[in-house]
Amino acid sequence: MAKLYIFGIGGTGSRVLRAFTMMLAAGVKLDDSIDTVVPIIIDPDSANGDMNRTADMLTKYQEIKKPFENEESGFFNVKIKTLSQLTGASQTDISDNFKFEINGTHSQKFRDYIGYNSLDNNSKAFIDLLFSAHNLAADMDVGFKGNPNIGSVVLNQFTQSEEFTQFLDSFGNNDRIFIISSIFGGTGASGFPLLLKNLREMNAADGKTFQVRNAVIGALTVLPYFKLKSGEATGSEIDSSSFLGKSKAALAYYERTIVADKRLNSFYYIGDEDGGMYDNFDGKDKQKNNAHFVELAGALAILNFAAEANNLSTTNGQADNPTYKEFGIESKDVSLTFKSLGYESFTYLTKPLAQLSLFSKYLKLGLPKAMSASTIWLEEKHRGVPKSFFKSYYYTNSFNKFIQNYDEWLNELEDNTPSFKPFNHSVDFDNALELIEGYEPKKKLMFKKDAKLTLVEDRVSKTYTRYTALPNETKFVKSFYDATAEVLIEKIGI
Structure with a gap:
């Protein structure tokens, strides 16, 4: 490799x-x-x-x-x-x-870096041809x-x-x-x-x-x-x-x-x-x-x-x-979504970013509900991810902070010019699968949307069983990767 x-x-x-x-x-x-x-x-x-x-x-x-x-x-x-x-x-x-x-x-001007003051007059004259007095006085700290x-x-x-x-x-x-x-x-x-x-x-x-x-x-x-x-x-x-x-x-x-x-x-x-x-x-x-x-x-x-x-x-x-x-890009709009991208870019980005964004949305809106209830994938007796995991250094200082920065990064992309707004950040627990701009989740019984975060949780309760023998960190990440992939295929078609 x-x-x-x-x-x-x-x-x-x-x-x-x-x-x-x-x-x-x-x-x-x-x-x-x-x-x-x-x-x-x-x-x-x-x-x-x-x-x-x-x-x-x-x-x-x-x-x-x-x-x-x-x-x-x-x-x-x-x-x-x-x-x-x-x-x-x-x-x-x-x-x-x-x-x-x-x-x-660090803490040095350009003239000091090149040893200007120690040069003979001919060398100084040559340097003066190449660099202005302003250049020579430049502070290189920044x-x-x-x-x-x-x-x-x-x-x-x-x-x-x-x-x-x-x-x-x-x-x-x-x-x-x-x-x-x-x-x-x-x-x-x-x-x-x-x-x-x-x-x-x-x-x-x-x-x-x-x-x-x-x-x-x-x-x-x-x-x-x-x-x-x-x-x-x-x-x-x-x-x-x-x-x-x-x-x-x-x-x-x-x-x-x-x-x-x-x-x-x-x-x-x-x-x-x-x-x-x-x-x-x-x-x-x-x-x-x-x-x-x-x-x-x-x-x-x-x-x-x-x-x-x-x-x-x-x-x-x-x-x-x-x-x-x-x-x-395939659009002259100042506000871009996944559908503004060409085929290769669309293929690279859409599903992975949608999966991580859905994962992030669950951690904010779904996990607190799951932690206060009897949730199968969070129960040690079922070899799930124990609730204590979410107080560990791994989750609080590494994983959660990374996800927070990921969300900030998406918000910055949206607020810039041009705006890249692939996700609807205003969704809540009941319509979380309406997250992707330009995509509607498939309807249940032909008339009712089925877009709740409960779908992710239900799927995690199945996918985690594939990894019960693995460490909690691995079990957590792999289970949600599989679950978000399956939910997006089933409900959004991506």
């Missing part, structure tokens, strides 16, 4: 990874040849809200998956690992929280603030890091690489071509580097998909009116280097001219943008790449027959 290494560069990289994590939690299928995902987040802004929220969700995903790590589980089906978990390195050697640590950027010329210098240290050494040590012959970045900022626009260049120009004489150099590599480049308010109130230096110009310049550079040199096997593009307006913060914890449909659609590129990777190949660091793809 192969591993899929996903490099998420900058804030956009973290946000697309967040969407991808939600999809895996819902049971969205990766290609059967891949059983482990290795996310690596690259961002110099260690306090970035988007990055830390994503890293936290990845950690909680791992905690949930651990009791059934090596078996099929439906929800949370794919293993997620850090580099240190793959290699057995101690936490003092490399990070164990999915973040690649960029040395020398990233590169839309300056890829700074980022290209700082991020070039990646291959000298302990993390990169561990990446090489863990990389296998059939493993894949996918890179996520934006083209209109500083970190992603500089980090992506640098990382790709280093991967493709490795010393082929070394066995491990040969594998990486000739690996199948895909990438998602995210074009502008939101705008920022004026930074006057927050002191931000980022101006979204420059996003389009930066993107055009970067695309021309990508064409001359990445495309012309066939560095990628699959190259995906996505953006949105009519995206919403966000508050303008340079970085740190306040940079925590609401989820956007473009990020969800971008995460679909990872699935498409994983499905096609077995048919792709690389020779001497160059892709054989590279492909280039864009994403589109």
Whole structure:
């Protein structure tokens, strides 16, 4: 089985990874040849809200998956690992929280990072040609603030890091690489071509580097998909009116280097001219943008790449027959549902997200009722999931918090522009199966809707008997995966 290494560069990289994590939690299928995902987040802004929220969700995903790590589980089906978990390195050697640590950027200005004051006059004059006084005075604590010329210098240290050494040590012959970045900022626009260049120009004489150099590599480049308010109130230096110009310049550079040199096997593009307006913060914890449909659609590129990777190949660091793809939807509406998606996207997303959303709805509305009654799947004498399980650390601090974040993510997608509203969040216990926008549950006796959450509970009381010999965590997750799948097929037809 192969591993899929996903490099998420900058804030956009973290946000697309967040969407991808939600999809895996819902049971969205990766290609059967891949059983482990290795996310690596690259961002110099260690306090970035988007990055830390994503890293936290990845950690909680791992905690949930651990009791059934090596078996099929439906929800949370794919293993997620850090580099240190793959290699057995101690936490003092490399990070164990999915973040690649960029040395020398904390509490330091760019001029100090490059040792400007120690240079001779000729070298200073050359540096002054490349970087403005404003660039040299830039504080790198919050990233590169839309300056890829700074980022290209700082991020070039990646291959000298302990993390990169561990990446090489863990990389296998059939493993894949996918890179996520934006083209209109500083970190992603500089980090992506640098990382790709280093991967493709490795010393082929070394066995491990040969594998990486000739690996199948895909990438998602995210074009502008939101705008920022004026930074006057927050002191931000980022101006979204420059996003389009930066993107055009970067695309021309990508064409001359990445495309012309066939560095990628699959190259995906996505953006949105009519995206919403966000508050303008340079970085740190306040940079925590609401989820956007473009990020969800971008995460679909990872699935498409994983499905096609077995048919792709690389020779001497160059892709054989590279492909280039864009994403589109079958609707011009500003409010999107599952029915707005093309066939492949619809097939990937609809049933898994509907299952996890129905599961979440039951936990909020059905479980309290079940806990106060004699419910067969909650009774230890019937080898069910004991009620004490719902007070455990596993449920309260890992599972339930992940589900809460999943619901928040869906709400953010709905409240953004364009709005992606696949679910009706106002349903209650009696009409819970009217959850999916555009779908009505089949009627009972040809005239009466049968949409109560009781249907899920009744089905769980049957499905849990398949797993009575398993630990409570496994029993809980698998029983509800089976139950929600069966209810949706029977009552909604998906």
